[in-house]
Amino acid sequence: MQDPSKLKSFLNDLPHLPGVYRHIAENDEVLYVGKARDLKKRVSSYFQKNLASPRIAHMIARVVRTEVTVTRSEAEALILENNLIKRLHPKYNILFRDDKSYPYLMFSGHAYPRLAYYRGSTNKAGRFFGPFPNSYAVRDSIQILQKVFRLRTCEDSVFSNRSRPCLLHQINRCTAPCVEKISVEDYQQDVQNALRFLDGQATDVIKSIEHKMLQASDALEFEQAALYRDQMQSLATVMHSQSMELNAQVDADIIVVLFEGGKCCINLAMVRGGRHLGDKAVFPTQVNGDSEEDVLSAFIAAHYLENQLPSQLILSHALPDKTLLDLLIEQQSRKTKIVLRPNETQKVWLELAQQNAHLALGRALSETSAKEAKTLALAELLGLPQDPDGLNHLWIECFDISHSAGEATQASCVVYQHHDMQSSRYRRFNIAGITPGDDYAAMKQALQRRYAKASEDASEMPDIVLIDGGKGQIEMARQVFEEYGLDTSKIVGVAKGEGRKVGLETLIFTDGRPSLALGVGSAALMLVAQIRDEAHRFAVTGMRAKRAKQRNVSRLEEIEGIGAKRRQKLLARFGGFTGVVNASIEDLQSVEGISQQLAEKIYESLR
Template sequence: MFDPKPILKNLPNLPGVYRMKNAEGAVIYVGKAKDIKKRVSSYFNKNIPSPRTRMMVSQIEDIETTVTRTEAEALLLESNLIKNMMPRYNVLFRDDKSYPYIALTGDAYPRLAFHRGAQRKHTQYFGPFPSSTAVRESIQLLQKVFKLRTCENSVFSNRTRPCLQYQIERCTAPCVDYISVEDYQHDVQHAAMFLQGKANEVLNTLGEKMNRAAQTQAYESAAVFRDRIQALRQVQAKQFVSDFSVSDADVVACASLHGQHCINLVMIRGGRHIGDKSFFPKNSQDATLIETVEAFLTQHYIAQNTPPLIVCGVDIDAKGFAAIFSEQADRKIRIINNAIGDKRIWLKMAQTNAELALSQRAASSANQAAKLVALREALHLAETVERIECFDISHTMGEATVGSCVVFDKGDMQNSEYRRYNVKGITPGDDYAAMRDVLTRRYKKVAAGEGVRPDLVFIDGGKGQLGIAVEVMHEVGLDDILLIGIAKGEERKPGLETMIFSDTGEMLNLEQDNKGLHLLQQIRDEAHRFAITGHRAKRAKARITSTLEDIEGVGAKRRKALLTRFGGLDGVKNASIDELIQVDGISPGLAEKIYAQFH
């Protein structure tokens, strides 16, 4: 039995992070504390109410600690360790994508842009937003009201006449000097103020400009300001949240059902409700609502800009978290968990969203479980069949061949385990060779113990592809795994698929209303979608980089000069021979070669 006393005796009464390890040396839990000694000692009291905590403590064989200067530093370190180690007993919120932002670049004529990823200097960022759709809708709204450019710099610097955005009154055409730098900067300033929630100040400024223009009889300018004021007021009427004392706020609610938890996050940015997002944590079966929300706050706000106000529906240590977030953000952050008035209504809405998301997820899981049972019965599979992998190949006449592997396990599609394979070194268009390459690369690793062994493998193809799969499995030593080929039916119509079994060669067709067939189609279609998405991206990239490279006499410098002059490959394709000759380093003979390449 593990004796914690020697370790507890030497722990400091300082802020920091502790890591619980099991007999194999694996970290099973990571936590933070204002006082490490008090917090870690509390795990070894006789009366621990939580079964989950008791189970974790029974597995502890070692404890490691790291002292930090402040509790805020401990929170940051805890979040990073949880993300990297994925401990068994931590409530985990996984969201691999960073949140999207709206960016206003630092150019002379700033560009309004969608941004995701690392933030750069000299660029203003507004957000985060719950989805890319919310960002794009906001950008369209800003274009209508403030008419800022959205084009890339390579296009902007090479325009000789206004584009379609100017024609439909979504841009003031700074690319051809239809607006002065000073006037454009005013529009940028107004857009930034609007995104910061200062819409009334923008309205007042525009109103003053409209009156001044009218007084000087500049009626066309006055009409422009009048139209912007009307557009802005329409936006306010539809989306403005009047009850919040700050323009940026988050509302966090948590619901539970059958041991599963859901966090619903409602985002208010710039005084507008821009959407919500539901999160489903892992390892939360026995966790309380307070533990789940605290885990969410810890893991979510470390990587994101924390808004000035967070409204929470669970009785967490609001003052403690607010102090930590304020120290981390270097500005005041408030957390409210006793909301009243309209804030309580917003919280109730978020709570309803969380409950609905949980019930929908439960219904979906039950439906998937029923489909899996039906598939087992229809194909006479063992009840132990849980993990299914499916493969597909995608290319265009042999170009940019990509293979996909998708995984169905634990009653649902496991997106994080999907894999794409770029296929090279084969005869273009040889699907059999491509399938051999993908399966060999996949199952060599599984046979070596580096991956998870599937219970069943679907091959999107007929007898030929299935025969290749059988050979590969025999070569890597996994020939006891059942393989099933899915041959497309007449005219590739859904419901007419034929299943071909690798062990008996039997061919089987299922009724179109069979739930097992629906699951099979879902997995097969997902493999096809994943393959073709990768293929299209690879093909587009290859065509952009290779078409100019294939032309003799066009090296890196000339290629760069062409793309810069014409704003991209499409511009080069549409250029005439006379226009090509005007590029530095392009002779008449070379211009003819380039023109011939695209025509």
């Protein structure tokens, strides 16, 4: 709790300006990050005698200091707030763990544009349609466009080296531009029709194709007329399958918040150009005591700071503060209408989104029960607390070593807690100063670096430390723990079975307990194997990235327009790849041979 005299002075000195505040606990743990239009009024409201929320009162009881950052505007404060929440994961903020960008449908910037699935920055050559709520929606749209407009999906390298049409041409899914079975002009017309279709102009596209069919028929080009006829029929079939659609040209997001069984689900459905693109379920964490309106507000801020606002937002609940939407509209310079009283068509979409949220929650609750059962089985096996709160906070770390014949040795540390893998807390250790290929020395170095501070701070120590390896690796772990005065009973070795088959592993202990071979049917062993495999995957991907870097395989090579000479100039100018990554567009442009356009391309590609 903060000193009352210091608190009063602190609150008196706060400015009436927009900014971000952070409530911090005794161990420097950030408990909560918030934004404010007026820092003085907002922060002072937390330190009143009677707080409306018991959850906030519990948090304030732990706060030892509050830090503030003044910003130029409330919109800037909103951006900073969300960046800090993503980086710090405060205990009392609503968190959205899925940090994957949304996928797009891409038409490449080629004379014969390629139709492709794409995820990443859209600041590059080509046309992008989306975002889509999930990858299935993108692939479904690609199949539709292939069937109707017969556009190519092959890589440019494949396209440039073909001497005869591929199978897709034979099954009428591609016009084979690779061997010039279609002219550039006709192919470009198909691309434009596809784009118009995606923009909700399907009726206009059909009329255009019908006109071409009649022209071909009048010119006695009956084979070409038949192709246009088939295209029209396919397009009509696709339009008919979209039985529930909004008006053409309408872009809308339907967002539903639902609580069931102590868990929260946000279901986001997307409509673009009048076409329903599917939906995506998101499960926020740390929502105890938060209302549907609060969860909805937090999601909208996190989602639309990185994605474009549609023309309509159809919501299941009202926003607690309209200021949030005003800030997002100001930032994007777009007009967006909130729909809380949907018309007949919008109501159908809202009910469908609610139904899908209910189904997604049912599946999630079922999966959660299965995960909890595995955690309980492992706790029982190891004699750990088995109460619900203890199981939820059971903290497991697992270590593995990976190298390529002694080259690019990396150690991984993955974390399991709250019945799931916590990828934001994973760590990798670059191993140096050992004999190449010495897994024992590598394991010892990784453990020393991870637990050096744990002897002074008990909060740094997990409940279980899994070591992927046999007796040699386990002995290294025992030595490190004894060196730092740590509890060796926390160490559990996972010795591989024959062929690394799950179910044949043996658990090894360092405190005198006999080894255990649990067998395939053990839920505890299934959890251990899951965590062990994730540690192995994380170590291998890290090793491969390090090996590629050591072999001078740079991401710069993947950027179009950057050859060997320009790459060398960039690396020399900025002292290595990291320097290039951190360089601004102006800095990049200062290098000989790098135009402003190329500098922008490098800047975006490396981010």
